[in-house]
Amino acid sequence: MSDTLLVIAAKAVKLAEKLGASQAEAYVAQSRSFAIDVENSAIKSASEKRDAGLGIRSVVDKRIGFAYVTTIEEKDIPNVAEQSVSLAKASIPDPDFVSFPEASKSYPRIKDMTDSEIANLSSEDAASLVVRTVEATTEALGEIQAAIEAQLSANSGRRAIANSLGVEGTFESTSSFLYSYPTIKTEDDQTSSFEYQISRKLNEIDPEWIGVGAAKNTLASLGGRTIDPGEMPVILSPLAVGTVLGNGFAGAVNAEEVQYGRSYISDAFGEEIASEELEIIDDSLLRAGLGSRPFDAEGYPSSTTEVLSKGILKNLLHNSYTANKDGVENTGNASRPSYAGIPSIAPSNFVITPGSGTLDDLISEVRKGVLVRNTYDRPNMTTGDLSAMVAEGHYIENGEVCCPVRSTLVGINMRELLKRILRIGDDTRVTTSVVSPSIVIESAKITSG
Amino acid sequence: MEDLAQAAIEATLGAGANFADVRIENTKTTIIEISDGVTKRSMASFLKGAGLRAFVDGAWAFAQTTNLTPSGMKETGDSVARLALATREQVTEKFEIDGPTFKDRVKxxxxxxxxxxxxxxxxxxxxMIDDQARDFDKRIFNTRTIYGDLWTELHIANSLGTSVWEEYSLPRIISSTTAKEGTSRxxxxRSIGTNGGFEEFETKAAQSIGEESARLVIDLLSSVAAKGDTYDVIMDPILNGVMVHEAFGxxxxxxxxxxxxxxxxDKVGEEVGPEHLSLSDDPTLEGRRGTFSYDWEGTKATKRELVKDGILTELLHSLETSSRLDMAPNGSARSQSFMHPPLPRMSNTHMEPRDWSLEELFQDTKEGILLCGFNYGYTExxxxxxxxxxxxxxLIEKxxxxxxxxxxSLAGQILEVLPxxxxxxxxxxxxxxxCGKSGQGVPVMSGGPHARIRSMPVGGL
Structure with missing residues (x-):
């Protein structure tokens, strides 16, 4: 079957060349996604999505065009190729464009990227996993009235890429995601929280751990209150690190944003921009990593990139365009949202090196501060200003978690945040955007009211 | 499209579903992005496919296909019905789907x-827009202009007898600028999105959006980060719309x-805000980005008065929710594309205007903060x-x-903010x-007049 996609890709490249493209690239992807949804603690719906499509990027004299279609049928290729080439011809040339990546001798092999249990998951087995999760949540909540939302999804897909310079690659991957999200009501309060796991292997997903964790987190969120404002230490747990660093810092070391001067670290290459404690590696070769792949979205071979070491900014994340523009080695961070877009730049597995100490150890060292379990906020990527709501978190008093907080915001500039990282724990967890332990920030502005 | 839709529905019912519906979509989009005068993205896309749902005794199943032939419809209809039947075994709450039927063609x-x-x-x-932004001031060192046009024809049919065809045409233009002076970056x-053809890019506002974005970034060079505190806040119409959308919609x-x-x-029919407050969601407004005649289940869309004179009166319904809650359907079910099942969503959401002039608002507030435009928001x-x-x-001083x-940033509690x-x-x-929900983005608008909220926590550095 991999050959089928590659054959389509190769055909599309040839067709675009014939229509006048000096270089062409085709990206073909096919996926199956199966999901079971729970509403109000009972299964309610199932969905099966089969998606396949083809995107063609064409170059005519440094002018670039792109077109895609949501099918991989042979009859649709000519129209997409034609649109891609004619858009290229109409575009304004980009003097900094040099070339698509050249063919590489071989691609690295990454272990444990697929799981046949996920690819062949029956609707009965999927239902049983999600029911176990809901039961675990219900049981852990005891007498408390709850409405639980939950979902299990199983995804498997294959992609292929080919270009005029001989790049030819294809690979397969699977992933599964399971969460439980209870809403509970007491006489005078209503709250909700969640727990989830995401993995390339079905047997690494533990419905009982998720179910019980979701219940515990929700119970711990009851009775939220506002707190006295001021400057105080902030602990970011892995989920919060995923948003603040996984999005808010990974986006700043995107070479395209830096080249355009749109990033808050635009002037800082090679400088000490963070606390010595902080070490970040972008590792696209990580075994079973959610962001792992043998080659990036342009077919450039994967590797490991040191981003921050002892607080010094070592490398930016590049695709072929930005690497050519800066005259540096490509880091292979081209990324695209399936066949339906052109390559941009994104981290693969953004890995924060653990330090020492459990989350409880970190909490025990704080006299008065805020533990942020989760936030959905991102900084202004140009100024670095971050003003984040504590979507879920607790007030810490005398080294112990005290009460959950509500209507509370954390304010700090990202460049300050990076420097004020006091210590890093060893409670590493895989989130959707980062592999990280908890992190302690020396101080940030807390507003609450 | 109509024949294919009927084939899909017949197959789904034939395999045992109580209710079936189908959306067949044909969408063409163009996206053009120019940065610093150079094309970064010229993109054409073609979305063609059908999304089918089968319903049996409280269990839903959804499937999609890009095989737009009678046999493709039959095969998908058959398999989605079988998935619903398998899901039914696990379902505890039974209900039925009912609603009015419509037949129409909206060009x-x-x-x-x-x-x-x-x-x-x-x-x-x-x-032209990209150059306009860059030429506005020497301190501007990066410009980015994104153009989007989308045309859709959508056929919706269901087993109750609805069969609706509707066409959409949505233009979008965004200008983003970066400026630097000393260490301030x-x-x-600025963005515009309406409902119409290419003529919408010929209005005065769309022709000068680069300049507007540039003017804002130059003004921002002398701005400071807000000091985190509790303030009396005057929201401009745009931010007010976002408040209504996030805090209530x-x-x-x-x-x-x-x-x-x-x-x-537990608040339907109850007071949720002051008497002078009314919040609406209206897909029937002329020429707006969130405007449509029928929703993605084929139900005629009507204006919904979510809050009327301080009372929560109406909700945003799909056929399932109006059936289960025994309320009147109002056509609020929308999908991002044929690849997604419809969900209750907003359209054009706003606060109804009252009688305060801007001057009166400022003078009466004395000390506070005026907040304008928006970056993003979310709610739980x-x-x-x-x-x-x-x-x-x-800042508002004296x-x-x-x-x-x-x-x-502003954070708050849904039940506390309106009062x-x-x-x-x-x-x-x-x-x-x-607007994003459950992984689906749909085009919306939000707005209203200026309005004041007393004592809100405002985040800052």
């Missing part, structure tokens, strides 16, 4: 269809009721909290607008956006 009236405009002309317009952002989506996932659950209706971020603002501030709205202005303005 959009545009002066200049996107398909009639050459790519060269589209690129020419984007280049700022970004500016999502919580009134009726799928939250059977799920028991909103703090508004089940927890009752929301957050949204203004793009910029000004009743006068003074120092400019930027990126100001704090004590003054509502006269004007009315709306802004375009894309």
């Amino acid at each position: 959009i009236k545009v002066q200049k269809p996107f398909a009639d405009i050459s790519v060269e002309e589209k690129i020419g317009y984007v280049k 700022q970004r500016g952002f 999502h919580a009134s989506e009726a799928d939250n009721w059977p799920a028991h996932a909103t703090v508004l659950e 209706p089940s927890k009752g909290q929301f957050m949204f971020q203004a793009n910029y603002g000004y 009743g006068e607008k003074t120092q400019m501030v930027r990126d100001v 704090k709205i004590d003054a509502i202005g006269k004007g009315f303005e709306m802004d375009a956006g894309t």
Whole structure:
């Protein structure tokens, strides 16, 4: 079957060349996604999505065009190729464009990227996993009235890429995601929280751990209150690190944003921009990593990139365009949202090196501060200003978690945040955007009211 | 399209479903992005496919196909019905789907269809805006202009007898600028989104959007980060719209009721805000980005008065929620594309204007903060909290607008914020956006007049 996609890709490249493209690239992807949804603690719906499509990027004299279609049928290729080439011809040339990546001798092999249990998951087995999760949540909540939302999804897909310079690659991957999200009501309060796991292997997903964790987190969120404002230490747990660093810092070391001067670290290459404690590696070769792949979205071979070491900014994340523009080695961070877009730049597995100490150890060292379990906020990527709501978190008093907080915001500039990282724990967890332990920030502005 | 839809419905019912529906979509889009005068993206896309749902005794199944042939429809209809039957075994709550049926064909009236405009002309317009922004001031060192046009024809049919065909045409233009002076580095952002053809890019506002974005970023160079504190806040029409959308709109989506996932659950018919407050969601407004005649289940869309004179009166319904809650359907079910099942969603959401003039608002506020435009926002209706971020603002001192501030976040509780709205202005303005829920983005607008909220926590550095 991999050959089928590659054959389509190769055909599309040839067709675009014939229509006048000096270089062409085709990206073909096919996926199956199966999901079971729970509403109000009972299964309610199932969905099966089969998606396949083809995107063609064409170059005519440094002018670039792109077109895609949501099918991989042979009859649709000519129209997409034609649109891609004619858009290229109409575009304004980009003097900094040099070339698509050249063919590489071989691609690295990454272990444990697929799981046949996920690819062949029956609707009965999927239902049983999600029911176990809901039961675990219900049981852990005891007498408390709850409405639980939950979902299990199983995804498997294959992609292929080919270009005029001989790049030819294809690979397969699977992933599964399971969460439980209870809403509970007491006489005078209503709250909700969640727990989830995401993995390339079905047997690494533990419905009982998720179910019980979701219940515990929700119970711990009851009775939220506002707190006295001021400057105080902030602990970011892995989920919060995923948003603040996984999005808010990974986006700043995107070479395209830096080249355009749109990033808050635009002037800082090679400088000490963070606390010595902080070490970040972008590792696209990580075994079973959610962001792992043998080659990036342009077919450039994967590797490991040191981003921050002892607080010094070592490398930016590049695709072929930005690497050519800066005259540096490509880091292979081209990324695209399936066949339906052109390559941009994104981290693969953004890995924060653990330090020492459990989350409880970190909490025990704080006299008065805020533990942020989760936030959905991102900084202004140009100024670095971050003003984040504590979507879920607790007030810490005398080294112990005290009460959950509500209507509370954390304010700090990202460049300050990076420097004020006091210590890093060893409670590493895989989130959707980062592999990280908890992190302690020396101080940030807390507003609450 | 109609024959294919019937084939899909027959197959789904034939395999044992109680209710079936289908959306067959044909969408063409063009996206052009120019940065610093150079094309970064010229993109054409073609979305063609069908999304099918089968329903049996309280169990739903969804499937999609790009095989738009009678046999493709039959095969998908058959398999989605089998999936619903398998799911039924696990379902505990049974209910039925019912609703009015519609047959109609709604052609959009545009002066200049996107398909009639050459790519060269589209690129020419984007280049003009990009140059305009860059030429505005020497301190601007990066410009980025994104153009989007989308044309859709959508056929919706269901087993109750509905068969509706509707056409959409949505233009979008975004100008984003970055400027630097000394160590201050700022970004500016302006966008327009309406409902119409290429003529919408020929209005005065769309022709000068580069300049507007540039003016904002130059002003921002002398802004400061807001000081985190509790303020009396005057929201401009755009931010007010975002407040209504995040703090209230999502919580009134009726799928939250059977799920028991909103703090508004017991509030229908009850007072949720002051008497002078009315909030509406209106897909029937002329020429707006969130405007449509029928929703993605084929139900005729009507104006919904979510809050009328302070009382929660209406919710945003799909056929499932109006059936289960025994309320009147109002056509609020929308999907991002044929690849997604429809969900209750907002359209054009706004606060109804009252009688305060802007001058009166300032003078009466004395000390506070005026917040304008928006970056983003989100909400958790089940927890009752929301957050949204203004793009910029000004301190109000002694009743006068003074120092400019930027990126100001507001956090609050759904049940606490509306009672704090004590003054509502006269004007009315709306802004375009894309609203996300359950992984689906749909085009929306939100707005209203200026309005004041007393004592809100405002995040800052």
